[in-house]
Amino acid sequence: MPVLHDELIKVLDGEKLTPHFQPIVSLIQKDIIGYEALIRGPSDSPLHSPFNLFNTAERFNLSTTLEFTCRKLSIQSYARLNLNKKLFINVSPSVLLQPDFKNGMTLKFLNEFGLDPKSVVIELTENQPTDNYLLMRDAVTHYRNMGFEIALDDLGAGYSGLRLWSELLPDYVKIDKHFIQGIHEDPIKLNFVRSIQNIANSLNCNIIAEGVETEHEFKTIEGLGITHAQGYYFARPTIIPLEKIDSALLVNSRPDHCQTNPYNATTASHIARLITPVSSETAISEVMRLFQHHNELTIVPLVDNNFASGIIFRDRFLSKLFSSRYGLELYGKKPIHLFVSKTPLSIDRNTPLESVSQQLTSTTEHDPAFIVTRNGEYAGIATVLDLLEEITRQQIRNAKHANPLTLLPGSVPVNERINQLLAGKIPFAFAYFDLDNFKPFNDVYGYSAGDNIIKAVAETLIGHIPENHGLVGHIGGDDFIVVFTCNDWKERCKAILAGFEEIVPAYYRDGDVKAGGIHTENRAGEKCFFPLISLSVGIVEPDSTSLCRSHVDIADLASGAKKQAKKIDGNSFFICQRKALKQTENLPTSTYLLNQADDMTPVFQA
Numbered sequence: 001m002p003v004l005h006d007e008l009i010k011v012l013d014g015e016k017l018t019p020h021f022q023p024i025v026s027l028i029q030k031d032i033i034g035y036e037a038l039i040r041g042p043s044d045s046p047l048h049s050p051f052n053l054f055n056t057a058e059r060f061n062l063s064t065t066l067e068f069t070c071r072k073l074s075i076q077s078y079a080r081l082n083l084n085k086k087l088f089i090n091v092s093p094s095v096l097l098q099p100d101f102k103n104g105m106t107l108k109f110l111n112e113f114g115l116d117p118k119s120v121v122i123e124l125t126e127n128q129p130t131d132n133y134l135l136m137r138d139a140v141t142h143y144r145n146m147g148f149e150i151a152l153d154d155l156g157a158g159y160s161g162l163r164l165w166s167e168l169l170p171d172y173v174k175i176d177k178h179f180i181q182g183i184h185e186d187p188i189k190l191n192f193v194r195s196i197q198n199i200a201n202s203l204n205c206n207i208i209a210e211g212v213e214t215e216h217e218f219k220t221i222e223g224l225g226i227t228h229a230q231g232y233y234f235a236r237p238t239i240i241p242l243e244k245i246d247s248a249l250l251v252n253s254r255p256d257h258c259q260t261n262p263y264n265a266t267t268a269s270h271i272a273r274l275i276t277p278v279s280s281e282t283a284i285s286e287v288m289r290l291f292q293h294h295n296e297l298t299i300v301p302l303v304d305n306n307f308a309s310g311i312i313f314r315d316r317f318l319s320k321l322f323s324s325r326y327g328l329e330l331y332g333k334k335p336i337h338l339f340v341s342k343t344p345l346s347i348d349r350n351t352p353l354e355s356v357s358q359q360l361t362s363t364t365e366h367d368p369a370f371i372v373t374r375n376g377e378y379a380g381i382a383t384v385l386d387l388l389e390e391i392t393r394q395q396i397r398n399a400k401h402a403n404p405l406t407l408l409p410g411s412v413p414v415n416e417r418i419n420q421l422l423a424g425k426i427p428f429a430f431a432y433f434d435l436d437n438f439k440p441f442n443d444v445y446g447y448s449a450g451d452n453i454i455k456a457v458a459e460t461l462i463g464h465i466p467e468n469h470g471l472v473g474h475i476g477g478d479d480f481i482v483v484f485t486c487n488d489w490k491e492r493c494k495a496i497l498a499g500f501e502e503i504v505p506a507y508y509r510d511g512d513v514k515a516g517g518i519h520t521e522n523r524a525g526e527k528c529f530f531p532l533i534s535l536s537v538g539i540v541e542p543d544s545t546s547l548c549r550s551h552v553d554i555a556d557l558a559s560g561a562k563k564q565a566k567k568i569d570g571n572s573f574f575i576c577q578r579k580a581l582k583q584t585e586n587l588p589t590s591t592y593l594l595n596q597a598d599d600m601t602p603v604f605q606a
Helices: 002-013 050-059 063-081 105-113 133-145 161-168 187-202 215-223 284-293 314-321 327-331 353-362 384-401 411-423 438-445 447-464 489-507 510-515 551-566
Strands: 018-026 031-040 086-091 120-124 149-155 172-175 206-209 299-304 307-313 346-348 369-374 377-383 429-436 470-476 479-484 517-521 527-531 534-540 572-576 590-594 600-605
Touching (some): 002 050, 063 105, 120 172, 187 206, 284 314, 284 327, 307 377, 377 384, 384 411, 411 551, 429 447, 429 489, 438 517, 438 527, 447 470, 510 517, 551 572
Parallel strands (some): 086 120, 120 149
Antiparallel strands (some): 018 031, 369 377, 429 479, 429 534, 470 479
8 A cells, every 4th residue: 555655656756657648529520629638657657557546546535636746747749739629637526625625726837837727627537426516516617617618527427427417507518338238239328318418508518529439320320410429539648639530430421322301302401501600700790791781581590611600690609699778889809609509400411301300300499590511611591381381292202292091292303313223323133023913912801901911011011111111102902112222122022022022921721821922713713723922033133233324224133033933833933133242141041042133142032
């Protein structure tokens, strides 16, 4: 024990601590907005790790001394780097409550090393229970009055995170890495983070997801609308940190072909209007003159360096400006960003309108307009009214072409979607589903029973193909089309066939199920035995669809593949491949047939 005490005193007296800095990334601006300062002890010391360092300091009642030393060295090192971004400094609430805590030390360090308090975020890191909320509020108010912003660290891991959030109303809240790791595979974590984001929206607070380590985690949190992130996926903490994040890591994770409902291919770009923006530093009086000279102008976006930071709404602006007698005199020369209380909702121009609608309804914000972006940069403004009008127009159009029995899209929208995918060079698989032995079933059980079977096919397809994985169409009779925009199309086809085979017996009488089928006349009037209804599927794989010029070419290939599938008993599919012979995968229930038009092609039989 004395050895660690002596080692700690030596580290503190000699200021033998090394600050490392880890980037905090804006997922809206696609850029670094700040760096968190993290401390490491001497590499040859038992106090090298932060855990050992701070635990030892707490044990010997030296937490305050250690924290101020860390703060001084972090500010000093950061000032030398001249990064011109926000600096996040960790502060323990327990230290704020210590009797030896000294007010004004952080400001003293900033003045000494030439940093502006407005560029510093005090990050409250809670490692011990805190119940003196009044004193905590006073301390935070003290920091805010000096120009600092406030962040709450590790939400979900501390003792009283939600209570602190509600009491202190920080500018940033960091979600503990436990809830981020594996979030794409854990619905509980996903719902937790979604709830936190909804709370943040209502409080005008920025959420920072900590511990983002994989692309899947990044795409999931971005899809939830999280605005900031930090973790090894972007960069590790280093003495001299990165000044620019690799743009490939920040590519928008929601391209149009992966969005909800590929049937609705109209995107946010169709309703966006390019309104000339102003800088967030523009004087309030200038914005006033802008509205005065343009009576039709109801919205003004605030954009700096191509990134939108706010939206000024005419009615709200005028109401706030003239809410007091001397409003214009008081605020006229001040920058317009003072009238912005939250970051606007930004949606990529390639996002389908249905997904836009879902994002708008999942947030607690109720602004009448939102920003439309291109690769994160400002591309225009869209209003909720324009969105509703366009969605209504599409719904009327889609209903016109929908199948009356299943209400699934018919051939017109399906063909349009195929041509759009081809034009955009977006990979997709095409599957043609057809019922076997449907006519005999219809003759014996009646048209109503036949309609029920057709609806069962539709329900099976929809159940196995979420809207963001493909488009299900019903082109007439017992013929269905699926346009797969996902990679696991083959596995989904297998699951569809297996699921359909399981439910079919419920539509037959017990005696017919035991017999394995029904006896009735064929088209020539001859008495024949017909097995239970099954599905035959002709599939055109993505490599083959990419070689086609239009939906007509793909339909021809799919029809040929479906004919081959129908030669196989029971539920089966046949894959058309317009390419050279390649090694096929091992499928335990597969056989392989030689298609003269193509090469060796796998056939699956359920």
